[in-house]
Amino acid sequence: xxxxxxxxxxxxxxxxxxxxxxxxxxxxxxxxxxxxxxxxxxxxxxxxxxxxxxxxxxxxxxxxxxxxxxxxxxxxxxxxxxxxxxxxxxxxxxxxxxxxxxxxxxxxxxxxxxxxxxxxxxxxxxxxxxxxxxxxxxxxxxxxxxxxxxxxxxxxxxxxxxxxxxxxxxxxxxxxxxxxxxxxxxxxxxxxxxxxxxxxxxxxxxxxxxxxxxxxxxxxxxxxxxxxxxxxxxxxxxxxxxxxxxxxxxxxxxxxxxxxxxxxxxxxxxxxxxxxxxxxxxxxxxxxxxxxxxxxxxxxxxxxxxxxxxxxxxxxxxxxxxxxxxxxxxxxxxxxxxxxxxxxxxxxxxxxxxxxxxxxxxxxxxxxxxxxxxxxxxxxxxxxxxxxxxxxxxxxxxxxxxxxxxxxxxxxxxxxxxxxxxxxxxxxxxxxxxxxxxxxxx
Ligand code: SAM
Ligand code: SF4
Ligand code: F3S
Numbered sequence: 001x002x003x004x005x006x007x008x009x010x011x012x013x014x015x016x017x018x019x020x021x022x023x024x025x026x027x028x029x030x031x032x033x034x035x036x037x038x039x040x041x042x043x044x045x046x047x048x049x050x051x052x053x054x055x056x057x058x059x060x061x062x063x064x065x066x067x068x069x070x071x072x073x074x075x076x077x078x079x080x081x082x083x084x085x086x087x088x089x090x091x092x093x094x095x096x097x098x099x100x101x102x103x104x105x106x107x108x109x110x111x112x113x114x115x116x117x118x119x120x121x122x123x124x125x126x127x128x129x130x131x132x133x134x135x136x137x138x139x140x141x142x143x144x145x146x147x148x149x150x151x152x153x154x155x156x157x158x159x160x161x162x163x164x165x166x167x168x169x170x171x172x173x174x175x176x177x178x179x180x181x182x183x184x185x186x187x188x189x190x191x192x193x194x195x196x197x198x199x200x201x202x203x204x205x206x207x208x209x210x211x212x213x214x215x216x217x218x219x220x221x222x223x224x225x226x227x228x229x230x231x232x233x234x235x236x237x238x239x240x241x242x243x244x245x246x247x248x249x250x251x252x253x254x255x256x257x258x259x260x261x262x263x264x265x266x267x268x269x270x271x272x273x274x275x276x277x278x279x280x281x282x283x284x285x286x287x288x289x290x291x292x293x294x295x296x297x298x299x300x301x302x303x304x305x306x307x308x309x310x311x312x313x314x315x316x317x318x319x320x321x322x323x324x325x326x327x328x329x330x331x332x333x334x335x336x337x338x339x340x341x342x343x344x345x346x347x348x349x350x351x352x353x354x355x356x357x358x359x360x361x362x363x364x365x366x367x368x369x370x371x372x373x374x375x376x377x378x379x380x381x382x383x384x385x386x387x388x389x390x391x392x393x394x395x396x397x398x399x400x401x402x403x404x405x406x407x408x409x410x411x412x413x414x415x416x417x418x419x420x421x422x423x424x425x426x427x428x429x430x431x432x433x434x435x436x437x438x439x440x441x442x
Contacts (some may be wrong), residue, residue, distance in 0.1 A: 002030070002032050003029050003030055003031045003032070003042065003046060004032060004033075004034035004039050004040050004041050004042070005023070005026055005031040005032065005034065005041070005042040005043075005045070006033075006034050006035070006036070006037045006040035006043050006060070006075075007019045007022065007023065007033070007044045007045075007046060007207055008043075008044070008046070008059070009046040009049065009225075009301070010045075010046065010047055010048040010081070011046070011048025011049075011050065011081060011082065012048065012050075012234075013151050013198065013200050013326035013386075014084075014104075014151075014153055014171075014200050014201075014202065015047075015048060015081055015235065015255060016151060016427030017153045017200055018046060018104060018107060018150040018153075018373070019044075019046050020143075020144075020145055020151075021107065021138050021143070022044065022046075022080070022107055022110060023144075024139075024141045024142065024143060024144050025108075025110055025111060025138075025141050026042075026110065026111060026114070027394070028141070029051070029111045029114060029115060031114075031427075036066065036410070037065075037068060038068070038072075040075045041075055041076065042075050042076040042077075042114070043065050043076070043077050043078070043079065044078040044079075045058060045061055045062070045078070045079050045081075046080045046081040047079060047080065047082055047084055048081060048082055048083070048145060048206050048309035049081075049082035049083045049085075049086050049166050049170050049337070050082070050165075050167070050335075050337075051332060051335040051337075052081050052200070052335050054082075055086075055087060056078060056084055058083050058091075059094070059095060060099060061434055062079070062095055062097055062415070063078065065077065065097070065290055066097050067105055069204075070144060076096070076099050076100070076114065076117065076302070077097055077098050077099050077100075077140050078098075078099065078100040078101075078102060078110075078114075079091055079098055079100070079101050079102070080101075080102045080103075080104070080107070080357070081103075081104060082166070082167075082170035082171070083221065084101045084102055084104075084127065084148045085103035085104055085127050085169075085170040085171075086128040086166065086170050086338070086339075087101070088101055088103070088125050088170065089101070089125040091361075092125055092328045099117055099123050099124075100113055100114070100117055100123070100124050100125075100126070101124070101125045101126070101127065101346070102125075102126045102127070102171075103126065103127035103129075104170065105127075105128065105129045105130050105131050105134055105139075105156075105171075105172055106126040106127060106130065106134070106158075106416050107137075108130075108133055108134045108136070108138065109138030111126060112260050112348050112354055113126055113407055116227060118216070124251065124369075125302070127274065129157055129172035131156050131157060131172060131175035131264055132175065135156075135175075135177050135181070135182075138183075139181050139185075141406065142188060142406055143188050143189060143192070144396060145189060145192060146191065146192045146193050146194070147194060147195040147196060147385070148193070148195050148196060148383065148385040148386070148413065148414050149195070149197075149198065149229075149383065149385060150189050150192075150194040150196070150197060150198070150382070151168065151193070151197075151198050151200050152182065152185055152186060152189065152197050152198070152199055152200065153177070153199075153201065153385045154176065154177055154182050154199045154200065154201055154207050154214075154217060155175065155176045155177065155200075155201030155202070155203060155204055155206060155207045156171055156174075156175050156201060156202060156297070157171045157172045157173050157174045157203075158171060158173075158174060158177050158202045158203050159173055159174045159203075159206075160203065160236065160238075160274075160276065160356050161208070161274060161341075162263075162273050162274050162275055163176060163274045163340060163341035164273060164294075164303060164306065164334060164335075164336075164337065164340060164342040164343040164425060165337070165340060165426065166337040166338075166339065166340060166368075167202050167386065169339055169340075171202055173203075174203060174206055176201075176206075176207045176208050176209045177209065179209045179210065179212040179216070179217065179220075182199075182217060182377070183217075183220055183221065183224075183249045186221045186224055186227070186257035187258070188210060189223065190226040190227050191226075191227075193414065194226075194227070194229070195226065195227065195228045195229065195383060195414050196227075196228060196229040196230070196349065196383055196397075197221060197227060197229075197230055197231075198230075198231040198232065199214070199217065199218075199221075199230070199231070199232040199233075200232075200233060201232075201233070201234070202234065203234070203236050203237040203239060204232045204233060204234060204235050205232070205236060205240060205241070205244055206229045206236065206239045213241065213243060213244070214232060214247075214384055215241075215243045215244045215246070215247040215371065218230055218232070218247050218251055218253075218254055219247065219250060219251060221253075222251055222252065222254070224255040227386040228253065228256055228383060229255055229399075229416075230253045230254050230255065231254075231255050231257070231401075233259045234241070234259060234261060234301075235258075235259065235260055235261075235306055236261070236277075237262065237275075237277040237282050237285060238276050238277050238281075240260065240285045242288075243253070244294070244337060245267035245285065245289055245292065248289060248292045248293055248296065249292045255399050255400075255401075256293060256295055256296045256297065256298070256399055256400070257296075257298075257299060257327070257328070257393050257399065257400045257401055258289060258296060258297070258298050259299045259300070259328075260282070260285065260299075260300060261277075261300050261301035262300045262301070262302070262320065262442075263264065263301060263302060263303050263306075263318060264273060264281055264302070264303065264306065264309070264313065264316070265279060265313075265315050265318070265321070266281055266309070266313035266314075266316040266317065268308070268313055269304075269306055269308065269309050270315045272306065272307070272308045273303075273342075274341070274357055275359075276402065279316075279320065282320075286298065286324060296322050297325075297326075297327050297400055298325075298326050298327070299326055299327055299328040299329045299401075300324075300326050300329045300330075300332045301329065301331070302317060302321075302329065302330070302331040302332070302360055302364075303331075303332055303333075303334050304317070304331065304333055304334070304353055304356040304357050305334045305347075305348050305350075305352065305353025305356055305357070306342070306343035306348075306361055307334070307346055307347060307348060308345070308348075309341060309356075310350065313438035314359075316359065318363060319360065321363050321364060321367075322363065323358065325367050325371075326367070327367065327368050327400060327402075328366060328372055328400065328401055328402065329364050331357060331360050331361055331364060332357075333353045333354065333356075334347075334353070337424055365426050367427045368426055368427075369424075369425065372402065372424035372425065372426065372428075372429055375412050375421045375424060376421050376422065376423065376424055377420070378420070379418050379419065379420050379421075379422055379434060380398050380399070380404075380419055380421060380429070381398070381399055381416050381417070381419075381420045382396040382397065382398055382404045382406065382416065382418075383396050383397055383415075383416050384396040384408055384412045384413050384414065384416075384417050385397065385413070386413065387410070387413075388405060392407055393405055393406065393407060393408075394406055394407070394408040394413070396433055397420070398429065402427070402429055403427060403428045403429070404419055404428070404429045404430070405420075405428060405429075405430050405431075405432065406419045406430065406431045406432050406433060407431075407432040407433060407434060408432075408433045409433075410431060417433050418433065418435075419431045419432065419433055419434070420432055420433075420434045420435050
């Protein structure tokens with residue numbers, strides 16, 4: 001009899017990709033996806049450790065599952081992802097309701113671990129780093145994603161050790177998957193009906209396999225029939241090589257939004273963070289890309305309130321934001337992570353950090369709202385992804401990753417449509433599909 005697995009995913013796109021690959025894998029031992037937790041025989045929590053009270057959130061979540069299953073048979077409870085990697089057997093000691101703990105590099109072992117557990121009822125921790133075996137295994141399991149827009153992990157781990165970041169400890173050293181296997185997976189995705197591929201890696205532009213780099217991958221994937229758009233995330237300024245920059249001139253399918261985390265506008269803070277780049281490097285990349293295509297836009301990640309950040313440093317970040325006019329960016333207050341260098345540094349006053357976050361977000365959000373407003377009465381290209389719950393309304397994304405809601409028909413799904421924007425707010429554009437019109441194409 002088939003069993004049901006319910007997966008809840010926190011964290012970055014790589015966790016989302018992993019959750020989907022886990023679903024593809026456990027099918028082999030008879031577990032099928034359910035969106036209804038009440039009917040789950042197996043509950044898997046894919047966790048993130050990047051900020052705040054990550055660990056406590058996991059125990060809280062498991063507490064809720066326990067309550068939910070109070071009067072029912074207990075499901076098999078698995079904690080996966082970056083908190084699982086950081087905490088390993090501690091989790092089994094603290095929460096008897098958890099049956100298996102499995103780190104991100106051990107997902108290829110998940111079927112064996114589930115079978116072992118079901119046979120022996122012995123609680124297990126599997127948190128060794130083994131990216132090569134994991135991806136070798138995943139290659140044999142067909143990626144079943146049929147979404148219009150799908151992720152494809154090409155690289156995992158990080159050797160950069162920014163002083164604030166837990167990723168090198170939870171995802172291990174940098175590993176790049178073989179070029180051919182990525183292309184094969186991209187072909188499978190295209191055959192499944194996927195139209196947009198986002199290449200993923202904690203340091204995606206550090207991708208190196210034999211003589212291949214990220215630019216080679218982009219140019220090869222764009223030859224695959226059916227693929228209309230290519231994106232990649234997340235990149236590091238240090239790995240923004242000239243061949244990748246030139247790909248923006250060569251490629252017809254690479255989208256003109258560059259997500260390039262800068263974290264701070266102050267060279268002093270960048271050094272304290274061990275970011276290994278300075279603001280001048282960032283501007284060089286910016287100008288090179290703008291020269292290739294002036295409509296390229298940037299988005300970024302920012303951390304405010306990093307230990308040692310003073311008012312001048314913070315103002316440098318604000319100035320950078322005003323100059324580059326980032327869109328669709330993320331901003332956070334520094335959160336000390338166990339085991340990192342910065343966790344031992346003296347925190348700055350919480351109120352000051354909150355105030356800086358408010359200021360930075362006001363600047364980022366104002367700019368985003370203005371940019372969206374400037375698109376009203378223009379026609380833009382939208383990749384139509386799916387129907388919304390509202391009758392006749394569809395959802396898609398602009399070239400710059402902005403969400404668009406518009407009137408369309410089922411036949412438009414999976415196509416790039418011309419959409420006239422009528423209304424906008426900070427995060428969304430609203431409009432309707434147009435045919436033959438004399439309106440301006442933005
Ligand atoms: N590899 C990417 C890079 O080099 O920028 C970032 C990956 S990390 C998953 C995503 C973002 O989380 C970072 O860019 C940073 O802004 C934020 N972040 C990471 N550690 C943090 C911390 N300790 N406190 C606050 N934000 C953090
Ligand atoms: Fe974390 Fe820095 Fe690596 Fe990005 S480059 S994953 S911020 S250590
Ligand atoms: Fe979180 Fe791990 Fe991703 S810590 S952001 S899930 S790499």
